[in-house]
Amino acid sequence: MPYIPNSDADRAAMLTEIGVNSVDELFAPIPKDIRTDGPLAIDPGLTELDLREHVAELGSWNRPAGTRPCFLGGGTYNHDWPALVDHLQSRTEFLTAYTPYQPECSQGTLQWIYEFQSMIAELCGCEIANASMYDGASAAAEALMMASNIKRRKRVVVSAGLHPDARATINTYVKHLNIEVVEAPLVDGVTAWGDTVNSDTAAVLVQQPNFLGTVEDLDAVTAKAGEHDALSICSLYPIATGLLRSPGKAGFDIVVGDGQSLGVPMGYGGPHFGFFATRQKFVRQLPGRLVGESVDTEGRRAYTLTFATREQHIRREKATSNICTNNALIALRGCVHMAALGPRGIEEVACLSRQRALDLADALPGATDAIQLAFPDRPFFNEVAFRATGGDVAVTRLKNALAAANIAGVIAASQWYADLDGVFTLACTEKTRPEHIERLVQVASETFQMEVAL
Amino acid sequence: MNHTPVPLLFEASRPGRRCTRYQGANRTKAAAGLPAGELRDAPPALPEIAEQDLLRHFTILSQKNYAISTQFYPLGSCTMKYNPQVNEAIASQPAWAHLHPLQESGEVQGALKLMHQLQADLAEATGLPAVTLHPAAGAQGELTALMCLRAWLNDQDQPDRRTVLIPDSAHGTNPASCTLAGFKVQSLKTGPDGLTDMDDLKSKLGPHIAGLMITNPNTIGLFEENIAEICELVHEAGGRVYMDGANFNAIVGVAKPGDFGIDMMHLNLHKTFSTPHGGGGPGSGPICVTEDLRKYLPAPQVIENESGYLLATPSLSIGRVRGYHGNFMVLLRAYSYIKRLGAEGLRRVAENAVLNANYLRVKLNQHWRVPFDGICMHEFVARPTKEMKENGVHTLDIAKRLIELGYHPPTVYFPLVVAEAIMAEPTETECKETLDGYIEAMIQIAEEARRGDEALHKAPQNTPVSRVDEARAVKDPKLCFTCG
Numbered sequence: 049m050p051y052i053p054n055s056d057a058d059r060a061a062m063l064t065e066i067g068v069n070s071v072d073e074l075f076a077p078i079p080k081d082i083r084t085d086g087p088l089a090i091d092p093g094l095t096e097l098d099l100r101e102h103v104a105e106l107g108s109w110n111r112p113a114g115t116r117p118c119f120l121g122g123g124t125y126n127h128d129w130p131a132l133v134d135h136l137q138s139r140t141e142f143l144t145a146y147t148p149y150q151p152e153c154s155q156g157t158l159q160w161i162y163e164f165q166s167m168i169a170e171l172c173g174c175e176i177a178n179a180s181m182y183d184g185a186s187a188a189a190e191a192l193m194m195a196s197n198i199k200r201r202k203r204v205v206v207s208a209g210l211h212p213d214a215r216a217t218i219n220t221y222v223k224h225l226n227i228e229v230v231e232a233p234l235v236d237g238v239t240a241w242g243d244t245v246n247s248d249t250a251a252v253l254v255q256q257p258n259f260l261g262t263v264e265d266l267d268a269v270t271a272k273a274g275e276h277d278a279l280s281i282c283s284l285y286p287i288a289t290g291l292l293r294s295p296g297k298a299g300f301d302i303v304v305g306d307g308q309s310l311g312v313p314m315g316y317g318g319p320h321f322g323f324f325a326t327r328q329k330f331v332r333q334l335p336g337r338l339v340g341e342s343v344d345t346e347g348r349r350a351y352t353l354t355f356a357t358r359e360q361h362i363r364r365e366k367a368t369s370n371i372c373t374n375n376a377l378i379a380l381r382g383c384v385h386m387a388a389l390g391p392r393g394i395e396e397v398a399c400l401s402r403q404r405a406l407d408l409a410d411a412l413p414g415a416t417d418a419i420q421l422a423f424p425d426r427p428f429f430n431e432v433a434f435r436a437t438g439g440d441v442a443v444t445r446l447k448n449a450l451a452a453a454n455i456a457g458v459i460a461a462s463q464w465y466a467d468l469d470g471v472f473t474l475a476c477t478e479k480t481r482p483e484h485i486e487r488l489v490q491v492a493s494e495t496f497q498m499e500v501a502l
Numbered sequence: 503m504n505h506t507p508v509p510l511l512f513e514a515s516r517p518g519r520r521c522t523r524y525q526g527a528n529r530t531k532a533a534a535g536l537p538a539g540e541l542r543d544a545p546p547a548l549p550e551i552a553e554q555d556l557l558r559h560f561t562i563l564s565q566k567n568y569a570i571s572t573q574f575y576p577l578g579s580c581t582m583k584y585n586p587q588v589n590e591a592i593a594s595q596p597a598w599a600h601l602h603p604l605q606e607s608g609e610v611q612g613a614l615k616l617m618h619q620l621q622a623d624l625a626e627a628t629g630l631p632a633v634t635l636h637p638a639a640g641a642q643g644e645l646t647a648l649m650c651l652r653a654w655l656n657d658q659d660q661p662d663r664r665t666v667l668i669p670d671s672a673h674g675t676n677p678a679s680c681t682l683a684g685f686k687v688q689s690l691k692t693g694p695d696g697l698t699d700m701d702d703l704k705s706k707l708g709p710h711i712a713g714l715m716i717t718n719p720n721t722i723g724l725f726e727e728n729i730a731e732i733c734e735l736v737h738e739a740g741g742r743v744y745m746d747g748a749n750f751n752a753i754v755g756v757a758k759p760g761d762f763g764i765d766m767m768h769l770n771l772h773k774t775f776s777t778p779h780g781g782g783g784p785g786s787g788p789i790c791v792t793e794d795l796r797k798y799l800p801a802p803q804v805i806e807n808e809s810g811y812l813l814a815t816p817s818l819s820i821g822r823v824r825g826y827h828g829n830f831m832v833l834l835r836a837y838s839y840i841k842r843l844g845a846e847g848l849r850r851v852a853e854n855a856v857l858n859a860n861y862l863r864v865k866l867n868q869h870w871r872v873p874f875d876g877i878c879m880h881e882f883v884a885r886p887t888k889e890m891k892e893n894g895v896h897t898l899d900i901a902k903r904l905i906e907l908g909y910h911p912p913t914v915y916f917p918l919v920v921a922e923a924i925m926a927e928p929t930e931t932e933c934k935e936t937l938d939g940y941i942e943a944m945i946q947i948a949e950e951a952r953r954g955d956e957a958l959h960k961a962p963q964n965t966p967v968s969r970v971d972e973a974r975a976v977k978d979p980k981l982c983f984t985c986g
């Protein structure tokens with residue numbers, strides 16, 4: 049059998065030692081009437097060769113976006129990473145270790161997590177960061193729950209510009225804790241806080257840049273939150289910090305986000321990793337694992353999991369979160385990638401992504417009257433919202449035409465924002481080439497010229 | 503292991519060193535049109551390291567780890583089995599790795615078909631027909647199922663049933679998930695036989711009970727023999743039964759939870775279904791539930807219709823608990839594992855896991871106290887003898903001495919119901935010689951402990967660092983480089 053080393057002779061010898069006649073006798077504690085008769089209705093096993101061919105055949109039914117010009121964004125971006133990242137993820141000493149509960153034989157994992165925490169804290173502009181969360185959406189939900197605990201208030205304000213999946217996740221999580229979620233709407237592509245924040249509010253949550261690509265005014269958030277002694281939380285696209293300021297430096301109390309843009313394959317949406325950074329004074333309220341520096345009995349520098357009394361395995365029903373397994377290996381990718389980028393690299397990626405988006409924002413409305421910028425007065429980073437005069441019908445036309453031209457792109461906004469008929473987003477990264485933009489613009493102009501001709 | 507001290511990347515950083523470069527960036531152009539207040543003055547102070555030094559840094563770090571690929575790693579409850587290389591090779595293919603989560607279903611039929619088949623195979627293995635692949639790990643699976651339970655209770659006009667019973671041997675995520683789902687926890691006693699105390703259960707059932715969360719086999723490594731009766735009692739009292747499926751490796755192909763009365767359970771694909779633990783994740787925690795609970799499952803589920811496979815939201819779905827569709831790249835590995843093994847292979851997994859665990863148990867029970875010494879499932883709990891304790895030897899010392907002898911220790915101090923627990927799970931992918939080597943090491947340590955050998959308190963001495971001062975890490979917290 050695959051992956052099982054024991055031979056029949058081994059099994060016989062072991063059964064003798066145990067003092068039973070058959071493996072079946074070992075299942076005696078399972079009452080007969082609840083045991084499964086006969087084999088499971090699962091196909092017989094394949095050889096490794098047949099498995100590889102079978103999965104390759106299945107894979108041939110996919111048209112991966114990342115291997116062709118890709119303008120899809122919406123929280124997951126087609127960024128590049130060096131070969132180093134893939135190689136180090138596949139180091140089996142990282143890949144096949146468990147959570148570093150025994151520090152003496154886990155210094156490798158512990159040190160890279162400490163370095164990961166340090167680099168994430170730097171990007172976020174915060175004092176501390178944890179070892180990772182599942183993803184950006186659940187990290188946002190955990191941040192709000194943490195704020196509610198700190199402030200002992202049961203109301204949070206969330207920008208409608210937060211990723212729709214994160215908003216949905218928040219709603220699912222906090223429903224059971226009697227926390228009221230108030231949504232601040234987007235007006236002309238940017239969050240309109242109005243009088244949503246009041247003195248019952250535990251936290252105000254904004255996404256930078258928001259789901260439609262607009263760069264939000266961070267000071268507006270900290271001012272609103274400060275006025276009512278609420279915490280300010282930012283869900284951050286980490287690549288943007290190559291060009292934009294770090295929210296922690298702008299006064300935010302908690303900074304979370306999805307780390308996919310830091311060297312993680314889009315992977316049909318997961319696993320990515322979530323990150324979570326905050327102030328040192330909130331360390332005891334933090335969810336998830338945390339690595340700290342200490343010394344061993346000889347005084348040598350050593351790393352260890354720390355502040356475990358927050359966590360489920362110690363605190364059980366009083367834990368700050370139920371998270372146990374997090375997304376370590378994917379965070380390792382992020383760690384290697386951040387170090388490989390360095391200050392200049394992350395700035396280059398941020399600038400290139402923004403420059404390409406500027407080119408696109410210029411070229412597309414220039415080529416066809418059927419498309420305009422959706423929010424012409426709003427600043428964007430690498431993702432641009434456009435409006436098709438023909439509404440969602442035109443958006444679908446464009447999407448199909450791009451697919452036919454082997455270009456991945458167009459996320460229609462109206463599936464989440466009912467009032468945004470005809471609005472769609474396109475995103476650029478350092479992998480976007482000028483010729484990709486030319487082709488996209490050409491397909492768009494042909495599509496809508498034909499429409500006019502019809 | 504590699505003993506070379508490795509400076510932090512920040513310490514090794516030198517201005518001007520580079521690894522990744524991209525061409526054509528122009529900060530002035532990029533900044534034009536952005537509000538001046540949102541721009542930063544200088545790029546983030548990430549370390550500046552050259553490529554080879556970066557490779558060496560992380561490679562040496564990797565050599566400071568114990569891992570399944572380098573040694574026996576019998577960490578109980580964690581199922582540290584072989585993580586097949588072919589699954590990693592498959593997961594690196596662009597046909598999977600480069601799929602964007604918001605692609606139209608027509609462009610991802612291969613991925614959706616795979617998920618659909620995985621849902622079906624997990625339903626078959628658990629006997630629970632409705633499956634969601636959405637949760638990110640076991641703990642999130644627990645939480646998701648408990649939220650479904652609350653939705654069901656509300657629909658039954660029973661919103662005041664707010665108490666969930668949990669045996670005192672349960673993993674910490676069980677009670678933590680209950681709190682997050684808005685339930686109160688009431689603890690159940692473990693009886694002298696290591697099983698859930700039936701009288702205690704009966705006395706605690708009542709109209710306030712939402713359900714029971716039970717781990718089977720339990721964390722002592724014993725199959726809850728009365729499970730069918732337990733489920734019946736909870737159902738009669740108006741509650742539902744959740745099974746923590748972390749230990750499914752012991753019974754896959756042998757018994758289906760749906761057949762013994764379980765209503766909901768999670769699977770840790772990073773345990774039973776061989777996906778790597780990666781130093782603490784990522785995992786994947788699908789949940790499998792009875793047909794009547796399908797409508798509450800989180801969005802999305804994969805369904806099939808005339809036009810192919812698509813993502814759909816169940817009618818009374820609790821909503822999402824994370825972004826997108828689940829940890830797809832983990833699902834891909836688990837799918838590959840199931841296809842490689844097939845029905846027969848899966849049953850052999852359980853058989854050999856249980857065989858290996860019982861072999862360890864009988865070979866060690868003369869040297870250690872094994873409090874529940876009947877046939878075990880895939881793992882068993884031992885502890886130091888009275889004599890060892892009188893010598894001042896604790897489980898922590900045993901664990902550290904094992905490290906010194908080249909073994910990753912079992913899970914220690916868990917389950918909480920056994921003081922000084924040493925819980926070992928060998929898994930089916932270890933050969934007899936490896937088990938024999940571990941047995942020898944444990945016998946040697948038992949002798950040292952009976953002698954009260956001082957060296958035990960100093961172990962390990964041959965690792966990159968010796969015992970770490972954990973109190974100091976809290977008293978004088980240093981949690982990242984820049985905050986000092």
Ligand SMILES: Cc1ncc(COP(=O)(O)O)c(C=O)c1O
Pocket residue numbers: 371372373579580639640641642673675676717721746748749770785786787
């Ligand atoms: C018995 C048991 N239940 C639940 C969990 C939690 O699973 P996860 O770590 O995947 O969240 C674990 C694993 O650590 C476990 O051993």
